[in-house]
Amino acid sequence: MTTFKGGQVTLLGNKVKVGDKAPDFTVIDNATAPKTLADYKGKVKLIAAVPSIDTSVCSQESRRFNVDGGSLENTVVLTISNDLPFAQKRWCAAEGLPNAITLSDHKDLSFGMAYGVAIEELRLLSRAVFVVNANDEIVYVEYLDEVTDHPNYEAALEAAKNA
Template structure:
């Protein structure tokens, strides 16, 4: 049985599918595409603090700004922190966007194939087959310490709170 909750896109209702994750819970494992043939999982970032920034598509203004902001923050957080951006964009589109935007400190992973990340992290948008804007901070032991799932897709996350949650772990 799938869990569903409501959110909005420009005030119009959308449905999020999956669990409502909370601090203190273990982070669900995932397998996401780095490119068409290579994948990456939570285990690939073992021992690091992880800020997982989820965006619907890099080709929108808020998603672009969110990813650029965390790329800037990455250089200030040290080698024990990894910032992962997850979107349902194809890996080709992610690589093109990174090159055009000069983003080089964030790991971009694609949930395009089967939306497993979105469904296991509770951010899969049923109507659009995209992932809802969200931030998850996961400690070096893969426990969730901070969650922000936006109620309105077009709003920005609380960047300061997310960065503060990471800094509290390093």
């Protein structure tokens, strides 16, 4: 069961697990260009799904993963939400993280459905963290039971480091 501020929500799509081949998806970047999993081929991908970059927990999470994960060798940190690309770009500038990669799933919910994090009632993404190795295999998964909680940063970063 997943909750948002204590109320139960319905997650759409297919949950993934460690050992799965990472599902492909199409999202858009801050310049509104389409991006897929293949755009990050050969790299370790730490993917943070967040409800909205403009909320406190999401902002803190995005900052933490970008600052701590950004220095990991051959690793890219992707923050995916349903925020519009313009809001994501504004957040990156306001936070002083011009190299952060924020991607929007607002158009098709492609990522949300492929990874089982689309919240039916809110059309937002549920908080979850995925680490995908350079061979596009999922090596770490954390779906949070309460969407407003913080993820286990240390475990996700360690999984990315070891991927």
